[in-house]
Amino acid sequence: MRIGFDATILTRPLTGVGVYTARLVEALARTARFDEVFIFAHKPLFGLSDELPVNIVSKRSPNAHIFVQFILPRLLKEYDIDVLHGPNFYLPLISKTPSVVTVHDLSAQLFPEQHSHKHRLSQKLLRPSLKKADRIIAVSEATARDIEGFWSGVKNKVKIVYNGIDSDFKPASDDKISKIRKQYRLPEKFVLFVGTLEPRKNVARLVEAYSDARDNLDGAKLVIAGGKGWLFDEIFTKVEKLGISDEVLFTGYI
Template identity: 30%
Template sequence: MRVGILSWIIDMERAGIGNFTYNLIRCMLDMGKGDELHLIHYEHSDDEVYSMAHDVLVPRLPSLMKFAVGLPYAVMKSGIDVLHVPSHWYNQLTPFLLNRTKKVLTIHDLVPILLPETHTGITVMTWAPTLRLIAHRIDMIATDSHATKLDCMRHLGIPEERIRVVYCGVDPKYRPLEDREAILKDLEERYGIKKPFVLYVGTLEKRKNIPTLLRALYRLKKSGVCPLLVIAGRRGWKYDDIFDTIHELKLEHDVLFTGYVPEDDLVALYNAADLF
């Protein structure tokens, strides 16, 4: 069976969905599925995964034409039997209009529908209407959880038999490491992190509910327990209330922002943290 995956997101600086997609591809390659795998994206990449599978580039066209014409053309030209779209984006609408290709979509959550105030206006205006438009043209939906499965049934009207819960895996890198003292010394030298500390990993966005975490830290501090809160992740959108809460609660010296952290450093942080 020839399987296509929209892989363009792995060509960017990877966050949650990018890592999900990349590791999905890596696992399929490790299973020996490279000859059956077609990776569809927009720009040439030197990442080794493209040399281990069929590299399918969308034709270079003006922006809107690239999505409306180039993407479905690349899908049809690849001759795939099944297309997997690892996450919904409004600019991936056209492949779902193809009738000869089976389509699988992973839906991680319905936050733009359920909590629109936590997203940008353009996302709310484009994400929900386009998802509703293609919802019944998807042959199978995969969700990360039973909660999202139920949300898809309630809010999109998708029949239960067309939804499968597929839990996300864990990279083997995330395992207990030895010599924690050496790890702590390295983290202190490079990031200024000292024990004890609580670790949060994720993009700074309103939907992540970080102000609640900050208020919990404030209550701990008032009770005499004062760990450092390490926040590892780049800035996304609507994050001003995070910094407003820090200022309001006078936690400027209790929170450390590392920004984007390479994966090997994340493994070290997980191993050294008191809580995450």
């Protein structure tokens, strides 16, 4: 079987869905003994091992959506792909290739005010993608319920497949811990947040909660690890207004 992946999410530094996609491609490529894995993208890729036994197909395109909707269908036919996985909510709508799509959450539908205008526009592709998909992966029971609540007609196609655990999540050596502490100037004790700095992550509220609770945290600082998304100024303003700049560390994207 020839398995294709829409890998456009891997053309920028990895965050949540990018990590999901990269690790899924890696695991499938290393365990699918009788299958060939093809990954399709419009730019150079991040986050994949150079030694991975996959076929990388790259065709330039102005952006990911144009690539997926107009270039990818032709490539799927050209490379005789048996099934396509869209790991980032969307599928090429004019393709006749059998397909699977992953839905990570419906936050854009449930809380549209927490998303940028650009992201809300791109979400208009979600409903037709779900209608087209042969199978829909929901990463949690909550997401499955949300999908069925918004679009009951696709209920029978939804399967819950939980996210796996990366092999990186294991006790680190003392030497590695020491190097990371020095690299990011980490305090001895800290509360850690990891995620993009944007409204839907509710980081400003986390800062408020930390400020209220810090006297009971035995000296622990707040470490916020993540790149800047959009409307992030409120977070930095909140830290300054509460007078806790010396107790909050921003590491940036890791």
